[in-house]
Amino acid sequence: MRMKNPKDQDTKRAFTRRSLILGAGQLGLVGALGARLYYLQVVEADRYRTLSEENQFNLELLPPTRGVILDRNGIQVASNEDNFRVDLVPEQTSDVRATIDALRQVVPVDDWNVKRVLKEIARKRSFVPVTVVENLTREDISRVAVNAPYLPGIRIEEGRSRVYPFGSKAVNITGYVAAVSDTELTGDPVLELPDFRIGKSGIEKLYDQEMRGSAGRRQVEVNALGRIIRKLPGDEGQPGKNIRLTLDMNLQVFAHERLERGHAERVPIADIRVQEALARSGVPKRYLENDDGTVFLDEGGNIVQGESGAAIVMDVHTGEILTIASTPGFDPNNFNKGLSARDWENLLSNPRHPLTNKAIAGTYPPGSTFKMIVALAALEAGVVGPETQVYCNGHTDLGNARFHCWKRWGHGKMDVMDALEQSCDVYFYEAAKRVGIDRIAEMARRFGLGETLEIELPGERNGLIPTREWKLAVRGERWQKGETLITGIGQGFVLVTPLQLAVMTARLVNGGYAVKPSLIRREEGDAPVPKMNISRGHLAHVLEGMRRVVNGAHGSARSAKIPDSGFEVGGKTGTAQVRRITKAERATGVIKNEDLPWRERDHGLFVGYAPADAPRYAVAVVLEHGGGSKYAVPIARDILARAMEADGFEASEAEPVEILPQAQPETDQG
Numbered sequence: 001m002r003m004k005n006p007k008d009q010d011t012k013r014a015f016t017r018r019s020l021i022l023g024a025g026q027l028g029l030v031g032a033l034g035a036r037l038y039y040l041q042v043v044e045a046d047r048y049r050t051l052s053e054e055n056q057f058n059l060e061l062l063p064p065t066r067g068v069i070l071d072r073n074g075i076q077v078a079s080n081e082d083n084f085r086v087d088l089v090p091e092q093t094s095d096v097r098a099t100i101d102a103l104r105q106v107v108p109v110d111d112w113n114v115k116r117v118l119k120e121i122a123r124k125r126s127f128v129p130v131t132v133v134e135n136l137t138r139e140d141i142s143r144v145a146v147n148a149p150y151l152p153g154i155r156i157e158e159g160r161s162r163v164y165p166f167g168s169k170a171v172n173i174t175g176y177v178a179a180v181s182d183t184e185l186t187g188d189p190v191l192e193l194p195d196f197r198i199g200k201s202g203i204e205k206l207y208d209q210e211m212r213g214s215a216g217r218r219q220v221e222v223n224a225l226g227r228i229i230r231k232l233p234g235d236e237g238q239p240g241k242n243i244r245l246t247l248d249m250n251l252q253v254f255a256h257e258r259l260e261r262g263h264a265e266r267v268p269i270a271d272i273r274v275q276e277a278l279a280r281s282g283v284p285k286r287y288l289e290n291d292d293g294t295v296f297l298d299e300g301g302n303i304v305q306g307e308s309g310a311a312i313v314m315d316v317h318t319g320e321i322l323t324i325a326s327t328p329g330f331d332p333n334n335f336n337k338g339l340s341a342r343d344w345e346n347l348l349s350n351p352r353h354p355l356t357n358k359a360i361a362g363t364y365p366p367g368s369t370f371k372m373i374v375a376l377a378a379l380e381a382g383v384v385g386p387e388t389q390v391y392c393n394g395h396t397d398l399g400n401a402r403f404h405c406w407k408r409w410g411h412g413k414m415d416v417m418d419a420l421e422q423s424c425d426v427y428f429y430e431a432a433k434r435v436g437i438d439r440i441a442e443m444a445r446r447f448g449l450g451e452t453l454e455i456e457l458p459g460e461r462n463g464l465i466p467t468r469e470w471k472l473a474v475r476g477e478r479w480q481k482g483e484t485l486i487t488g489i490g491q492g493f494v495l496v497t498p499l500q501l502a503v504m505t506a507r508l509v510n511g512g513y514a515v516k517p518s519l520i521r522r523e524e525g526d527a528p529v530p531k532m533n534i535s536r537g538h539l540a541h542v543l544e545g546m547r548r549v550v551n552g553a554h555g556s557a558r559s560a561k562i563p564d565s566g567f568e569v570g571g572k573t574g575t576a577q578v579r580r581i582t583k584a585e586r587a588t589g590v591i592k593n594e595d596l597p598w599r600e601r602d603h604g605l606f607v608g609y610a611p612a613d614a615p616r617y618a619v620a621v622v623l624e625h626g627g628g629s630k631y632a633v634p635i636a637r638d639i640l641a642r643a644m645e646a647d648g649f650e651a652s653e654a655e656p657v658e659i660l661p662q663a664q665p666e667t668d669q670g
Helices: 006-043 045-056 096-104 111-123 138-146 202-206 208-212 249-261 272-281 333-337 341-349 367-381 416-422 425-435 437-446 468-475 481-487 498-509 536-551 583-588 629-646
Strands: 057-062 076-088 130-136 154-163 177-179 197-199 216-222 228-231 265-268 294-297 308-315 321-327 390-392 395-398 401-404 412-414 570-576 603-610 617-624
Touching (some): 076 096, 076 138, 130 138, 130 154, 154 333, 177 333, 202 208, 249 308, 265 272, 272 294, 308 629, 321 629, 367 416, 367 425, 367 437, 367 536, 367 603, 395 481, 401 481, 416 536, 425 437, 437 481, 498 603, 570 629, 603 629
Antiparallel strands (some): 076 130, 076 154, 177 197, 216 228, 308 321, 308 617, 390 412, 570 603, 603 617
């Protein structure tokens, strides 16, 4: 028998010990695992069952339907429409680029959107859908649906988007909505929804909270990765509040188009005259063509841009605004769809400032439309009477300074009504000198000038009615007597908005009641309007002067008459200089507005009302660098005629009236 090697026996014993240790370790691990499983599945079963159920169903926010904006007759000025879009789910296609290329054969998808989609896909999970194109028509969606078998990963979604049916013609009122920026996030989860839009300007901004409504909620079933498996019914939320305006959109559209056209002719782009004018100008037609496929031709057959300015029609008794136009405008629908950087830069660089609501934020010297305020201040102070006469020889002197009348050889003897009718500057130099700047400023503020009127639009500006204290505080200089004379004809430091001019006119013609402008239709009835305690006799003399401006033998706005209307119009012209006329230029002849660059041309203004014997509507028109009041008068006339026609008077748009020749201004042309 062979003897066991002691070394082999030691090895066997060591192996046995290691096997036992390893087995004991494995047994311990299995025991620990079993204990852990028992703890999780038995002891903690209820807790993890609850967590599992919470992970299975997530809450999804549903954007509310935004309230609509309506005019006084129920016409929708801002509404919502179905928004069809196409999404792409990357995990459902083996070749994303090939799917996009195939989609481009069905509906238009530009290169910019292709780059955006590929960038979003790269940073999102493969099951998260990415919007490829939106705002598609039903015809577009039908083509996508028919080709669905050849478009893997493509799916059709439906939402709601904001639409402005009147486009640029009401954008200064409605404003627009756009995507929420990072600075506008407040923690409200609704603002973080991909397609949510908020008001950025106008009524949309001022009443954004009311029109938003409240978001709905529904449960969606998801898997462990967060992929939506199915959607369950839920709360649809509360739609936003509708806003009803005082506007008459038929009148608003007419006023906007009439103001924009000015004294030019609207001609289709295909007209041979337009083609010849385009060839002469050498300017690409995309810079000249209007939204409706037309251009404006002046009397010489040259293409001109639409006028820049504002027009307002206001009920003189209630303050309701029927029209508040500002030109040029812009299409708010482009902001909702997404504005390109180039389009935004074009809006910012446009010298006619389409982004500015000129009706409430444009400030201009009022020119001779301010003379009613000076006349009332002087009459109320007793420094002139209705029969007081001032002799106009074409100028007045103060120290070494000479102040000219617009009529070079003068008007002769003028009382207050004569001076208003013929817009005599010398009379109002004298009236202003007698009454003083402080009483002029006090009267101006009573009529709504130099302060915000709290109309329901953001961005309203104060304008400026200067005083001694203002000049000393702001400019560090004492007030000069010559500045009082210049203020007397609405020049110098005086600045007003078109809305303020409309309110001033309404307060003048309604018997001296401090009516305030309003854009929102009130259901509870009109609040009492405070009386301004102005002498009715003094108001009557001023109104007679305004009536004679249009209907008198020497009136400066005889072209404002509305033929065959059965009623008279009253009003006042105004021309506001934007440049200084030198003594040398007066000696050689004042340069005509038509021969000046656009920015150096005079502003044209007109304020009016009708009927003259029982005023109902006031109108204010400001034509920015329009060349003087003679161009503003026909615009105001036509707008006022349309307003009266809508009110039941048988007056259609007045036929074009030949513009009366007027002397070129030396200080102010009334």
